Amino acid sequence: MAPALLPVQRVVAPAILSAPRSQPLAYGGVLAGYGLDSNLVKTWWGCFIAGSILSNGAGRIMLSAKGPNVLRGAPAAVVITDTLSVVAAILAILVVRSIYGHQLESFQSAQAQSSS
Numbered sequence: 001m002a003p004a005l006l007p008v009q010r011v012v013a014p015a016i017l018s019a020p021r022s023q024p025l026a027y028g029g030v031l032a033g034y035g036l037d038s039n040l041v042k043t044w045w046g047c048f049i050a051g052s053i054l055s056n057g058a059g060r061i062m063l064s065a066k067g068p069n070v071l072r073g074a075p076a077a078v079v080i081t082d083t084l085s086v087v088a089a090i091l092a093i094l095v096v097r098s099i100y101g102h103q104l105e106s107f108q109s110a111q112a113q114s115s116s
Contacts, residue, residue: 044088047084055078062074
């Protein structure tokens with residue numbers, strides 16, 4: 001298997017395959033098992049994707065501009081894109097902190113059970 005697919009093969013696929021069939025394989029199912037708030041993940045992805053699409057559009061506007069009138073909306077799109085990127089970065093940090101907190105909590109409870 002290609003090295004780029006190893007994380008998918010070792011992390012994502014077992015999580016999906018080992019999920020109970022009573023849980024949907026969506027944000028509320030597999031990700032909820034890791035303690036993630038599905039709204040946080042959806043908002044993060046929404047900001048990331050919207051920022052990427054808007055960034056692509058702003059870049060195309062600036063590259064294909066034939067005059068100053070066409071460039072009028074590009075700076076506003078770039079500001080919105082940058083804002084969405086910052087929000088997505090903050091939300092990504094919150095997602096990682098949430099995962100880390102739940103992993104730490106799980107590790108501590110497992111350690112407490114093994115010592116008793």
